[in-house]
Amino acid sequence: MSTSPPVLAAEGVEKHFRLGRRDIPVLRGVDLQIHAGEKVALLGASGAGKSTLLHLLGLLDKPSGGRVLYDGAPVHDLPVAERARLRHQQVGFVFQFYHLIPELTALQNVLLARMMATSVLGYWGQRKQARAAAKALLEQVGLGDRLHHRPAELSGGERQRVAIARALLAEPKVVLADEPTGNLDSTTAKGVVDLMFSIQQERGLAFLLVTHDEGLAGRCDRVVRMRDGVVVA
């Protein structure tokens, strides 16, 4: 495994935010490597820069310095449309606040992930398979009977399961989860985490999980701690 390059890597990644005239350093050179099939927990105090790092790794934002590499190739400087395409192929995001589109049903929210890479005609041609795949995923996360519910009609745990299904539909290599259980009670949280880990196991995904929960971190293969914009352990 060590011979192949890490699916996701950060090399000396820096990020500053400009607030008026002040330059606020949030990340000051973060090095991180995640290999396929690896579960990594990212811990750190609030404000340490965990979410910021996740956004940079997921190509939602550009680093101020350093490099982000996918499968050993630098990707942080690609044009914006190319980064969008890579993000879609490579990464699935799961957020603390689910981030589902309120107008769409659970099924449509998941299907949206399929509509990113295909053209209108292309999607029309494969819409049956796409629906079948989305349904299968929603059934796998235990929402087979909630396909046509809007997010507002679902509980927090159910919404997070929809978000997980959406993150997985495009079959990414990496899942970046930012406090996915932060908004759930412990029982629900455990259910969601069990589900994520089982799918991770099944698909051999790389998993980067931001959390404040030491217990949850303990279930991961590796724990990375951050403080003030650097990795400390």
Place this chain on the structure above:
Amino acid sequence: MQAFSPFLALRYLLIRRINLLSMFGVAFAVWAMLVVDGVFTGFVSDIKANVRDSAPALLLTGLPHDTGYEQLRETLERDQDVVTTAPRLRHHGLLQATMRSALGARGQRLQVSSELEFDHSDNGFALLLGIDPLREPDVVPLAGWLRRGPAELRRYGYQPEPSPVLDDPDPTRRALLQVPDEVEWRARRRAGLPTERELADFRAVWPGVLLGWPRIRSFRWLQEGDPLDLLVAAFPTTDAAGDAVLRTDSRPFAFAGWFGSGNRRMFDETTVLVPIETLRTLLGHDIHDLESIDLVTDVAIRPRDGLSDAAIAALQTRLAAAVQPLLGDGALPCVVYDWQQQNSVFLSAVELEQSMMEIVLFVVMLVSAFVIYATMHMMVVQKVKDIGILAAVGASPGGIGRVFLLCALAVAMIGAALGTAAGWLCTTYLNEIDDFMREHLGAELFPRNLFDLDRIPCHLAPSWIVTVAVAACGLALLVALVPARRAARMNPVLALSYE
């Protein structure tokens, strides 16, 4: 195009009620464009056709006061593009009617000039147009005018018959527009004028006068053959000191019929047609006097059919140049006007009205475009979080922008389709709708009588429908570009954390 753009655009469209407002705005603007422009185009082309019928193709005017027709005719008709010409003599005069009143039954006559109405729109004043009834039909549709006059009056409930004066087989009588002997004889008796006892002994002497049909407002009781006194004033001579002497003259004419040229406002309401020879005599140019000239103020010219606009324009300058040397030294330049120039005041008023309407309609379009802009802008602001989510799932900025562009386009297309359908229905059934409103609601959409129209004219050109619909969609896309760019350029991280 990524498949999510049209998918989400459609979702947003269906879920956001505010889009109905935009759609309605576009539909209204398109509807108004089609109906108003359709009616206006129809109206203007009808008016132009009418005005066209009321004027000769070309008119030579700006002649000195003592110009004779014969030499002009020779010069003008020598041109290969001129088919024929007709003399015209304009002057002003007053019409007085000899009216049989209730008193008339006891043998008294009552002279009135006319019934003066308070609205200042009609009176006995007349712009006299002396025409040669033998030549005039070659330059304007004179017989058509005599059918049209009674036709217009029938719309107002009168029952006149077309005048028979042009049907007279005797050219001398026709040249004087004379009514049949029997008609004049009866009219004389009606007016209590001395006349032969027996119709067989009577020969008509009054020349005829043709009145524009709107004058019926002053002469409701007028019957064919009734005497009308025409009074003119002119300065034909000078006294010993060289000062001009005002001479008035009057003589009875027989009412010979109503005409309608198609140009009510600028012609029918003001003009009275009289035989040119009679008018010349009234102005002091006795036809039996060998010294007298065959006086004209204008010459109506009929050019060859099928000349291009450029050829007509060239002919105008050519004829004016050819005539100028005949007018003597020091004469002001004469001009040859085409039919549009002859009616320039009227036509430019109509055109101005149309461009005013177009400006108003353009503003309606702009307002509807602004409504689209506002709703799209609002949607982008409301959907900031969705924009972040889409970016996180892998949407490109272009794809995100297109969601809003497509939404605006769909709004405009649906609105334009509704507006086109409504506009088409309204213009097709415009007269039925107007009839219904008039009968059941007492409201009239379009004052037909004001414009002397039987039906509301309406020409809806397919090219105009397409232009309006495409313009509405184009305008919607254009204004949606701004909010769409805003959405596309949004920082996804900030959008995701937006509260």
